[in-house]
Amino acid sequence: MNASDNNPLQIERETSGTILWLTGWSMPDTVFDRLRLLLPDFRHFSVDYSAADSPEDMLCLTETAVRDMLFIEGSACRDKALHGPLLISGWSLGGLLALRLAAKGYVDGLVLFGATARFTRSKEEFDCGLADAYVRQMIKGISRDRHVVETNFRKIMFTEQEWETGLAEGLPQMGSWTTQALLAGLQILRSEECLSQLPSMDCPVLLFHGTEDKVCPYGAGLELMAQLPQAKLITLTAYGHAPFLGREANIADEWRRWWHDHW
Template sequence: MPVEPSPIALAVAPSGAGRPLVLLHGWGLSSLVFSPLRAALGEGLRVIAPDLRGHGRSPAAPSATLEDHVADLVALFERLELREALLAGWSLGAQVALAAVPRLAPRLAGLALLAGTPRFTRAEGWECGLPASTVEAMALRFRRDPARVLSRFFDGMFAPGEASPEAVRRRSEELLLAAPPPSEAAALAGLDQLLRVDLRGDLAGVAAPALVLHGDADAVCPPGAGAYLAERLPRARLVRLAGAGHAPFVTRPAECARALARFAGELP
């Protein structure tokens, strides 16, 4: 019999007022990656950006599966008494958001998926992902030199010409050094999630309005993944960002903030 995940209290620093906007970061990083976006959003939303377990300032735990992240998120919603919230996930965080929808549906007004995908690696009938060997190699390299892997992953999130090398390096240093690195267990579990999780069969059951925000030069989660989400989610709208890579909220925070704020304003 499977063991029920035991939630932990995630570290979170809310800001602003209004409708709750919960931001879930991606693999290997922390909520600090949303700093440019939070600044661009201003005060119109109550922004809540937790660190996933084993990341940033949240405690580590023996297990960090997708189910664990969902349990932590549900506990956060209950602890903060969040209702009519907009749940936004980026990359791996988008998978956590999608997986949490069935348990959070009564508390959600909408869902936003930033550079998200229902399946990260390629499979039969699914070419909108990276080869599984790429993720497996990352796991091997992470065990040897985690700091180098995190730095290279961050650098690879940006499309050619999207940002100057100096700006990328400066932002990488700011974000990677400002927060503690992820625990080895959490980082490796996250790579295992990216390797194995497939949420394509769950999309039709998502009743909440959804915004799919995707860069058309995303080399980590190809643009076809965003188009697939927009086609399969029953109430989705796709916003393509021309020339943007995997983290447009870092290079074009004002544009992303406008899209999120507009979507939040349209929700009932």
């Protein structure tokens, strides 16, 4: 089944397990390519929301994708014996979208990178998130020069050491998202919250979080660990906001161990 402009699902191969990948703000889905290659036991899907024209459209794309995977005409049809559990793997914005889907009961498990249940926080909670004013400033900046906003965002994604080692060069080129999609993603980061629903998400969750993450601070990972009933946190000391980039082999090994523990 080939991807098409009208279908947000992009199917890569048919195997036993199923993973739906949700990427981070402004990032093309290809950022996960190497990690997917190291997980050949799974059937891989992704949702392309890089051209979403509103927050509602972006939320609808993700939910429709999952529903299309699980249901036909309202009846559950996915054969778990054939395709295995449905996992959603989300990074940053994609992690927030994944938590939203888990709260609706669509998934069997989550694997999250640099994720948070609430992106913008009050001053007292800056160890778990950023000020709303920071995101509003990004929104204003996009109307003036989106390239500057995306460049500055990428600068804070990595630690100084990660920049020195050339890790940032592993990111795909900028510009793959439309301006409207960038704005939609930022609006979701401002408004979406899953904190109150975490205790009811009773599915296995694997968390990867860098201690030097400046976008979704490490405190957000600790918060998820504390409030999700079945969470395991892999702490990546001295790593920033892209904890899988350049470390895909280690991530895949941890993922596989967690997988075997639960399934």
